[in-house]
Amino acid sequence: MxxxxxxxxxxxxxxxxxxxxxxxxxxxxxxxxxxxxxxxxxxxxxxxxxxxxxxxxxxxxxxxxxxxxxxxxxxxHDDNRRLEPADLQVRARAQMWMDWQLSVLQPSQRDLFWGLIRTAPDKRVAAAIDASRAKNTNAMAMLDAQLARTTYVAGDAFTYGDIPVAINAYRYWALVPDHPPLPHARRWYDTIAARPAFAAHVSAVPLS
Ligand SMILES: N[C@@H](CCC(=O)N[C@@H](CS)C(=O)NCC(=O)O)C(=O)O
Structure with missing residues (x-):
């Protein structure tokens, strides 16, 4: 197992x-x-x-x-390729968004998450939280621009490329309730949030 x-x-x-x-x-x-x-x-x-x-x-x-x-x-472990695109260019794009999540999206959210979720109010460093919120919003705007062009990050179908990015998106909506309009990212996220596997392992777990 x-x-x-x-x-x-x-x-x-x-x-x-x-x-x-x-x-x-x-x-x-x-x-x-x-x-x-x-x-x-x-x-x-x-x-x-x-x-x-x-x-x-x-x-x-x-x-x-x-x-x-x-x-x-x-x-x-999946002969049916439910997460990995068969087309090499679509697969490369899915992997690109996974790399972007690790190198840009997640680092942009780190101080915001740690500041608001893992630090007592009297110990928070407002400047670090504000800078992280701004960087994270810029990254989300970039994601929104992509999702204006494609249904999912790598194209028309859900792939493993959506998984890391959607978890940061879930956290973004919770950490930045007064965010600027991101209609395409929100449309994409709402589709993802309806997936039972996402609900079971991501949105059902409170941020802590
Ligand atoms: N790039 C690594 C990062 C792993 C990482 O930072 N994990 C965190 C939890 S999200 C961790 O282990 N923190 C220390 C701990 O939980 O004790 C990955 O994607 O697996």
Whole structure:
């Protein structure tokens, strides 16, 4: 059985759990990271030297980096290609948006999330939160422009490219209620939010 190490309120663990649910793959999730600890234990470091979650264990094979895990699951465990596009250019675009999520979208949201969700009100640094909100809004505007042209990030169909980006979008709506109009991103997000696998592993888990 596939095993996933990681707490369920981690957005990077959520990517993996959401993908597993989309693919209907039985799995076992083991709490680790945050208050659950374990990530600095020698046996965990042996499978993930970053001491971060998630980590996937598939028999003798282990893998870390959430987006890589999502791509692996789709390529290795789904002959029907429900998440991985067969067309190489569409696949490359889906992977591009996953890379963008890691390199631009998530870093832009980090201080906003940590400031508002994980820091007591009297300890918050307003300047850092404001700067993060502005950067995150710029990134969301870029996503909105793409979604004015395509139904999903990589084209007409839902792909693994949508998974990491949609989790940051979910957080953006919660963290920036007074955001500028982003009608295309909102239309896309509302379609995604109706997916049972997203509801089970992302929107049902309160931000913490
Ligand atoms: N780029 C890595 C980032 C992993 C990461 O930062 N994980 C966070 C949770 S979202 C973590 O492990 N934090 C420390 C902890 O939970 O103990 C990935 O996508 O897997």
């Amino acid at each position: 596939l095993k996933v190490w990681g707490r369920k309120n981690s957005m990077n663990v959520q990517k993996v759990m959401w993908a597993l649910a989309e693919l209907g793959l039985p799995n076992e999730r083991i709490d680790a990271g945050g208050a659950f600890g374990q990530t600095k234990d020698p046996q965990y470091l042996a499978i993930n030297p970053n001491a971060l979650v998630p980590t996937l264990v598939d028999g003798d094979f282990t893998l870390w980096e959430s987006n890589s895990i999502v791509r692996y699951l789709a390529a290795r």
